[in-house]
Amino acid sequence: xxxxxxxxxxxxxxxxxxxxxxxxxxxxxxxxxxxxxxxxxxxxxxxxxxxxxxxxxxxxxxxxxxxxxxxxxxxxxxxxxxxxxxxxxxxxxxxxxxxxxxxxxxxxxxxxxxxxxxxxxxxxxxxxxxxxxxxxxx
Amino acid sequence: xxxxxxxxxxxxxxxxxxxxxxxxxxxxxxxxxxxxxxxxxxxxxxxxxxxxxxxxxxxxxxxxxxxxxxxxxxxxxxxxxxxxxxxxxxxxxxxxxxxxxxxxxxxxxxxxxxxxxxxxxxxxxxxxxxxxxxxxxxxxxxxxxx
Numbered sequence: 520x521x522x523x524x525x526x527x528x529x530x531x532x533x534x535x536x537x538x539x540x541x542x543x544x545x546x547x548x549x550x551x552x553x554x555x556x557x558x559x560x561x562x563x564x565x566x567x568x569x570x571x572x573x574x575x576x577x578x579x580x581x582x583x584x585x586x587x588x589x590x591x592x593x594x595x596x597x598x599x600x601x602x603x604x605x606x607x608x609x610x611x612x613x614x615x616x617x618x619x620x621x622x623x624x625x626x627x628x629x630x631x632x633x634x635x636x637x638x639x640x641x642x643x644x645x646x647x648x649x650x651x652x653x654x655x656x657x
Numbered sequence: 658x659x660x661x662x663x664x665x666x667x668x669x670x671x672x673x674x675x676x677x678x679x680x681x682x683x684x685x686x687x688x689x690x691x692x693x694x695x696x697x698x699x700x701x702x703x704x705x706x707x708x709x710x711x712x713x714x715x716x717x718x719x720x721x722x723x724x725x726x727x728x729x730x731x732x733x734x735x736x737x738x739x740x741x742x743x744x745x746x747x748x749x750x751x752x753x754x755x756x757x758x759x760x761x762x763x764x765x766x767x768x769x770x771x772x773x774x775x776x777x778x779x780x781x782x783x784x785x786x787x788x789x790x791x792x793x794x795x796x797x798x799x800x801x802x803x
Contacts, residue, residue, distance in 0.1 A: 522684060523680070523683050523684045523687050526684060526687040526688050526691050527690070527691060529691055530687075530690060530691030530692070530693075533691070534694075537694075567696070568694060568695040568696065569695060570688075570692050570695050570698050583684060583685075583687075583688040583691075584688060584691050585691040585692045630694065634693045634694050637690050637693055637767060637770075637771075638687075638690055638691060640690075640771070640774075641686065641687045641690045641691075641774060642687075644683065644774050644775075644777075644778050645683060645687065647778060647782075648679075648680065648683060648778060648781050648782075651781065651782055651785045651786075652676070652785055654785070654789065655785060655788060655789055655792065
C-alpha cells in the first residue's frame with residue numbers, strides 16, 4: 520500500500536514540474552536575450568512525460584508511476600514583430616520574438632492543475648485504505 | 658496449530674484475498690491517474706469480475722469438499738491471478754480494448770477512473786470491516802475463556 524502513495528506522488532511531482540515549465544514560459548514571454556546578454560529569443564519549453572518512475576526504491580515500483588523524461592524546446596517558428604528602431608531588428612526592420620502563446624499556456628496550466636488534483640484524490644483514497652487496514656489491529 | 662486453523666478457516670481467507678486484490682487494483686488505478694497526460698500511455702486494469710469468478714471457484718470447490726467452513730482455501734494459479742509463497746497476490750494487468758484515443762494516443766477516461774477508484778475503495782472497506790468483525794468475534798471468544 521505504501522508503494523501506491525509513491526505512484527500518486529510521482530504523478531504530483533510530474534504535474535508540478537509541468538506547471539513550473541508553464542510558469543517559466545509565461546514569465547519569458549517577452550525575453551529576447553539569453554543569460555549571457557546575447558540576442559537569442561526564448562523558445563517555449565515543453566515537459567515530456569513518460570510512464571514508469573526511475574526514482575522508485577523498489578524494482579517493482581519503477582514500472583509504475585510517471586516521470587518527466589525530458590524538457591524540450593518548441594521548434595515552431597518564432598513570431599516576428601515590426602520594430603525598426605529596436606537594436607535587434609534585422610535589415611527589414613523585424614525582431615524575432617518568443618513563440619509563447621499565453622492562451623495555450625493558460626489551458627495547459629489548467630490541465631496540469633486538474634491532473635494534479637486527480638492525483639491528490641487518488642492519494643486521499645489510498646490514505647483512507649491505509650487507515651482502514653490500521654483499524655484492523657486496534 | 659490452533660490459531661492457524663482458526664485463521665485459515667471460515668471467511669477470513671477469502672476476505673484476505675479480497676483485500677489483497679483491492680490493494681493491488683488501487684495501485685493500478687493510481688498508476689493510470691498518474692499517467693493521465695502521458696503520451697502513448699494505455700491504461701492498465703484487472704477486471705474485478707474475473708477476480709470474483711476466480712475467488713468463487715475456489716470457494717465452491719471448498720464447499721464441495723468440506724462444507725465450506727474448514728480446510729484451507731485453495732485458489733488456482735492462473736495467468737491473471739497468482740498467489741506467491743509469501744501470500745502476495747500477483748496480478749497480471751491488461752490494457753482493456755476500446756476507449757477513445759486522445760491526440761497524444763492516450764486512452765484516458767478520468768470519470769471512469771474515479772468511479773473505479775470509489776468502487777474499489779468501497780470493496781476494500783467492506784472486506785476490512787468484515788474482517789474486523791471476524792477478529793472481534795475471535796477476541797470475544799478469547800476473553801471469555803481466560
